[in-house]
Amino acid sequence: MEATVQDVQQEIVDEFSAFDDWMDKYEYLIELGKSLPVIDEKNKQEDRLIKGCQSRVWLNTELRDGRLYFTADSDAIITKGIISLLIRVYNGRTPEEILAADNSFIDRIGLKENLSPTRANGLVSMMEQIREDALRYSKEQ
Amino acid sequence: MNAVIENIRAQFPYLESTARDGRPLVYMDSAATSQKPRSVISCMSSWLAEANANVHRAIYGLAAEATDHYEAGREAVRSLLNAASKDEIVLTSGTTASINLLANTFGAKYIKAGDEILVSEGEHHSNLVPWQMLCERSGARLRFIPVDGNGEWDLREAERILSEGMVRLVSAAHISNVLGIVNPVEDLVAMAHRHGAAVHLDGAQGIVHEEVDVRRIGCDFYSFSGHKLYAATGSGVLYGRKDLLETLPPWMGGGEMVDTVTFQKTTYAPVPLRFEAGTPNFISAATLKPAIDFVTSIRIPEVRSNEKEMTSYLISEMNAIDGLRLYGTGGRKCPLLSFTVDGAHHSDIATLLDKMNIAVRSGLMCSEPLIGKFGRTGMVRVSLGPYNTLEECEYLIKSLRRTVKMLR
Numbered sequence: 001m002e003a004t005v006q007d008v009q010q011e012i013v014d015e016f017s018a019f020d021d022w023m024d025k026y027e028y029l030i031e032l033g034k035s036l037p038v039i040d041e042k043n044k045q046e047d048r049l050i051k052g053c054q055s056r057v058w059l060n061t062e063l064r065d066g067r068l069y070f071t072a073d074s075d076a077i078i079t080k081g082i083i084s085l086l087i088r089v090y091n092g093r094t095p096e097e098i099l100a101a102d103n104s105f106i107d108r109i110g111l112k113e114n115l116s117p118t119r120a121n122g123l124v125s126m127m128e129q130i131r132e133d134a135l136r137y138s139k140e141q
Numbered sequence: 142m143n144a145v146i147e148n149i150r151a152q153f154p155y156l157e158s159t160a161r162d163g164r165p166l167v168y169m170d171s172a173a174t175s176q177k178p179r180s181v182i183s184c185m186s187s188w189l190a191e192a193n194a195n196v197h198r199a200i201y202g203l204a205a206e207a208t209d210h211y212e213a214g215r216e217a218v219r220s221l222l223n224a225a226s227k228d229e230i231v232l233t234s235g236t237t238a239s240i241n242l243l244a245n246t247f248g249a250k251y252i253k254a255g256d257e258i259l260v261s262e263g264e265h266h267s268n269l270v271p272w273q274m275l276c277e278r279s280g281a282r283l284r285f286i287p288v289d290g291n292g293e294w295d296l297r298e299a300e301r302i303l304s305e306g307m308v309r310l311v312s313a314a315h316i317s318n319v320l321g322i323v324n325p326v327e328d329l330v331a332m333a334h335r336h337g338a339a340v341h342l343d344g345a346q347g348i349v350h351e352e353v354d355v356r357r358i359g360c361d362f363y364s365f366s367g368h369k370l371y372a373a374t375g376s377g378v379l380y381g382r383k384d385l386l387e388t389l390p391p392w393m394g395g396g397e398m399v400d401t402v403t404f405q406k407t408t409y410a411p412v413p414l415r416f417e418a419g420t421p422n423f424i425s426a427a428t429l430k431p432a433i434d435f436v437t438s439i440r441i442p443e444v445r446s447n448e449k450e451m452t453s454y455l456i457s458e459m460n461a462i463d464g465l466r467l468y469g470t471g472g473r474k475c476p477l478l479s480f481t482v483d484g485a486h487h488s489d490i491a492t493l494l495d496k497m498n499i500a501v502r503s504g505l506m507c508s509e510p511l512i513g514k515f516g517r518t519g520m521v522r523v524s525l526g527p528y529n530t531l532e533e534c535e536y537l538i539k540s541l542r543r544t545v546k547m548l549r
Contacts, residue, residue, distance in 0.1 A: 022496045023547075030489075030547060054488040054504045056518060075518065076486040077548060078493075 005097055008089045009105035016109040025110065029081030036084040039073040050125040055079045057126045061133040067092050068134060072126065082111060083126065090130060095138035103127060145443040146530055152178040152435070153528050167499040167533045172318055172346060172477050172524030174368045180431040185373055188424050196423045197397045197414065207423060214429035215413075218378050221433050222363065223354040228383055231413040232426045235377035236345040237267040239364035240312070242379055242416060243341055244271040246389040247310060247362075251339075254280030257307040259338070261286040261294055261324075262514060263317040266507040268343040272312060284308065286329075288511065291471030292320035296328060303336035311340045315347025315363075319508045319522065320469025321477030323351060330359045339385065345369055350475035352440065361385055372432035373425040379416070386412045393418035439527045451525055451534045452476045458538045462545060468515055476525035479506070485548040487519040493544040499537055 003011070019025040039058055050057040055076035062069045070087050074080045089105075090098055106112065150156055155176045159166035168176060194204040196211045215230045224230060233239045252258065258272050262285050276283050284302050287295040294313075302308060311333040316323050326342055333340045341362035344353060348365040355363050362385075367376030381389075391398055391409050396419040400408040409415045455478055459465050464483030481487060491503035502522040505512055512520060523537065 026493060026496065027547060054491075054519065055486065076488045078489045 005089055005093060005101045009101075012085055012088070013105055013108045022110075026078065029111075030077050031081070032084045033074075033077040033080035036073070036080050036087075037071070039071055043071075044073065050129055057083065059126055059129050059133075061130070061137075063095075063137050063140075067094055068098065068137060070130065082106070086127065086130070095134040098134040099131060099138065143443060143447070145441070146447055146527075149439060149444070150528050150530075152180070154179055154182065156528070161498050164498060167529075167536060169523045169525060169529065169533075169537065170500050170502045171349075171526035171529075172321075172369070172522065173502055174374070175349070175371045175526055176528060177373070178371055178431070178435045180435060181371055181373060181428045184431045185424060185428050188427055193424070195420055207427075210427035210430070211421070211423040214376070214426045217430040217433040218380075221348075221353070221436065222380055223356055224380055225356065226383055228412050229380055229386060231379040231381065231386070231416045232421055233364075233377040233379055233416075234375050234422055235366040235368065236343060236364050237271075237366075237377075239377050239379035240268055240341070240343065241271045242392055243312075243362055243364070243381075244275045245392040246416070247339070247341075248275040248279060249392075250389055251309055252279050252281045255307065256281040256309045257284050257302075257305075258282075259284045259286060259299065259302055259308045259311045259313075259333075261313045262288040263292070263294075263320060263324075263511050264312075264314055264508070265318050265343065265345065266509070267345075268312055268314060269510070281309075282307075286313065288320075288514065289471070292317065292322050292469030293471040294324055294329070296325065296332065299329065300332055303333060303338060306336065308333070308336065308338045311338050312343065313340075314343045314345075315353070316344075316350060316475055316477075317469065317508075317511070318346050318477075319479050319506050319511055319520065321346075321475050321479070321524070322469050322472040323347070323475060324472075326360065327358050334359065346475065346477070355380055367425060367429050367432060370429075370432055371435050373428040375422040376425040376429055378429075381412075383412065389416075391415050391418070395419055444527050447531070448476045448525065448527075451529060451531055452478070454531060454534055455523065455538070458534075459541075462542065464545075468520065476529075477522065478524075479520040479522045481517055481520050482545055485545050487521045489548050490521050490541070490544050493547060494537075494540055497540040497543070499540055501537075 016025060043060060044058045048058050048060055050059060055074055057072060057074045059070060059072045069091055072083045072087060074083055153176050156165040188210055192206045192210055194207040196208040198204060215227050215232060218230045219227045233242060252275060258281055260269060260272060272283055275281065286299040289295055313329060314324060315326050330340045339361040342360045344363050344365040347353060349369055361382050363380040365378050368374040398410050398415050398418040400410050452474060459467055459480060466481050468479045482490065487503040491501055494501055504519045506522060
């Protein structure tokens with residue numbers, strides 16, 4: 001049976017619980033960030049740029065066979081690491097699954113401060129964008 | 142750590158309340174807001190408990206006491222700025238409110254289509270956006286004093302613009318919140334006055350690091366926030382030369398800003414109350430008094446030399462980090478340093494430093510045009526206060542080196 005959104009989130013929470021201290025956790029995030037496939041410069045369209053005060057995030061969303069696929073990039077590597085976790089959770093899901101999900105796992109792995117609603121936090125805006133895209137596609141279907 | 146700095150640190154409860162694993166937070170974001178000394182905190186709480194009544198209104202004793210505290214805040218500001226009269230001190234909610242007040246009063250009275258307002262390229266958004274809004278309303282035009290690669294003003298270009306004769310008001314930062322350079326404001330004031338323009342100085346950072354004498358500087362207006370100067374948030378100041386202030390119309394209406402009101406017409410209170418519509422943040426404003434007492438107590442050589450020592454230590458250690466670039470290297474610096482590191486993003490640096498219990502600012506710092514001029518999408522800023530120590534700076538450098546190593 002296919003893993004649900006909650007399954008993948010729990011998997012990530014378990015992975016992170018193995019780290020003893022913040023250093024290891026952030027080193028892992030940085031590693032994830034570095035290994036996230038980079039978006040081609042030509043695909044970093046201005047209209048897909050989520051501009052934040054802290055960091056910039058690009059997000060492309062595609063609908064194939066009723067499921068959403070994301071590619072994303074950021075100029076900040078820790079942000080990129082967290083993006084790769086979000087993509088792992090949401091890639092290949094239906095718009096309805098995405099709309100029904102919550103992101104409390106980010107809090108549970110101790111990365112809450114990265115989601116503080118400071119002005120135009122790129123990551124928070126990206127999660128909103130994922131939901132907006134899901135909502136748009138769910139209406140189009 | 143010397144005894145003077147130790148004594149100052151003993152006045153700041155944040156050092157205890159923010160400790161993690163027994164180690165106090167290394168707070169290096171004082172340019173955003175300062176930490177508060179115990180005197181400010183205890184005044185605020187005791188006034189809330191014992192002297193809370195609306196100011197400048199009622200006749201009973203408690204109201205008179207509250208008004209006295211409020212006016213003592215105003216007098217403390219007058220004395221700090223060496224203003225000629227208390228009537229020149231308008232109490233606001235902060236620098237941004239002061240500048241918006243000025244844009245809406247000076248703007249209404251003196252700025253018309255075709256006029257020019259001169260600001261520098263190094264302004265905080267709060268000293269840029271209100272003028273853009275005024276220009277949109279009035280048809281006036283915004284001009285800029287260029288900032289060079291070292292962060293210094295091009296005063297020759299300023300003179301050239303002023304000599305065209307259309308500038309009515311110059312509004313510029315005493316100290317830039319990104320570059321930390323003390324700008325040559327006295328030269329600018331003299332130059333602007335020669336060409337018939339009034340001058341406002343954004344002193345949000347300047348008041349913290351410089352001894353400001355508005356009569357010596359000669360500026361017509363000077364604004365600052367209380368919360369960067371150890372007072373409570375929601376307190377701020379617009380100093381205005383009395384003869385000029387008196388010519389300005391009110392902006393916001395209501396409360397005690399009136400003389401008489403009939404259904405048809407209102408005449409307005411004299412300055413400064415004319416500009417203090419509604420119930421002011423009188424508790425916060427009153428904390429300006431203990432805050433300024435604290436400021437006066439730390440304007441001593443030991444504190445100055447500690448700041449100097451920390452600043453030059455940080456500059457030389459930062460310059461030794463491969464790929465680190467400091468901005469605002471020209472002129473006289475206050476203890477405020479902004480930098481970028483090649484191959485390490487500013488928000489990642491700030492995130493990792495936070496994990497090491499160090500609070501620094503990162504991002505655009507409300508100065509997007511200036512940071513863009515340096516070709517950046519953000520920077521990291523370290524800004525020190527009187528409670529910081531050389532030991533903390535050493536810890537910052539060690540942590541910064543570790544951070545950069547992790548990110549590259």
